[in-house]
Amino acid sequence: MKLAVRVKLLPTPDQAVALDATLRVCNEAATWLSVRALECGRTSRAALQALAYVELKARGLSAQPALHVLRKVADAYAALPAKPKAGKPVVFRSDGAQPFDDRCLSWQLEERTVSIWTTSGRLKGLAFTGQDEQLAVLAAHRKGETDLLRKDGRWYLLATCEIPEAALNATPDGFVGVDLGIVNIATTSTGIRCSGRRLGRRREADRLLRAKLQRKGTRSAKRRAKQRAGREARRTRDINHKISKRIVAEAQRTGRGIALEDLTGIRERVRLRKPRRVPLHSWSFRQLGTFVAYKARRAGVPVVYVDPAYTSQECSQCHHVDRRNRPSQAVFACQACGFVEHADLNSSHNIAARGWWTWVRGAESQAPALPLTG
Structure with a gap:
């Protein structure tokens, strides 16, 4: 590659x-x-x-x-x-x-x-x-x-x-599901949770500073804005590199593949209130997914993409889907079986399960051929 x-x-x-x-x-x-x-x-x-x-x-x-x-x-x-x-x-x-x-x-x-x-x-x-x-x-x-x-x-x-590629692990021992979000940038089914709160505060401070400099409009304000240009993008890129490296290392260590959500067109599909639009439209989910994909390819770790629909509302134990299963951003409480879990971790388990079934359906059959009968 x-x-x-x-x-x-x-x-x-x-x-x-x-x-x-x-x-x-x-x-x-x-x-x-x-x-x-x-x-x-x-x-x-x-x-x-x-x-x-x-x-x-x-x-x-x-x-x-x-x-x-x-x-x-x-x-x-x-x-x-x-x-x-x-x-x-x-x-x-x-x-x-x-x-x-x-x-x-x-x-x-x-x-x-x-x-x-x-x-x-x-x-x-x-x-x-x-x-x-x-x-x-x-x-x-x-x-x-x-x-x-x-x-x-x-x-x-x-x-x-x-870069030489490692041989692809054709028989992964399950999949690491990765739930992408804003409060938690990435949560894996193995328990890794990358919080985005601190980064969110820095991004909000940068946004307010940019607005202040634009309103001021003086020569020194424009010079300062130019000096800070690209800083947020470089910070985001660095964080995405670190998160993707950690996810791929975890999958490689456990002999698993990686299941990612197919978030193509999410900004057009999702309708949010105005305060939540800026975080959604400013974070680069696609970049993080791209970094995971190429690092996984280099390490020989298989990557599959799954439909993200209802992963946050589905119970990872009984698979009951209900909007009421998600009483708050951080809590998942199944209305059918009573299972309680952190919401992002529950979603990551659903993504991991979907990744496994996607891989099984798409993989070449390993069953022996049936004997010919006369």
């Missing part, structure tokens, strides 16, 4: 100027080529290379960067859901990511530096940094292109790594 490992570049002021000029020239060339491609009606890689390779080199690009610009434009048009409208070419931002291959970018992992092509010449000794775990993956599995990008004034490299 492919993963992108991000490392942060630490350029000197002169190196930063060279990197900025390189991104600008590459993306201006890509926009120029996009216009030409639309005018000529030729958007394939081969057609674009025959059309504009020489002219791209005349715009200050070397051979490999010119080829990468050609491919970037061709891939952009290939990814469009429909044919581009006349007069509306794909436009590339001046700071859009630019791919580099090993001819344009070389790594010195022990020294934690890279040598990279720029329009001002080859930059050598460009320092980078990253987490030790990420750098270990980079050293062992880097393969393919690397993207140079700038975000919020910082420079990064996104390196493609080919």
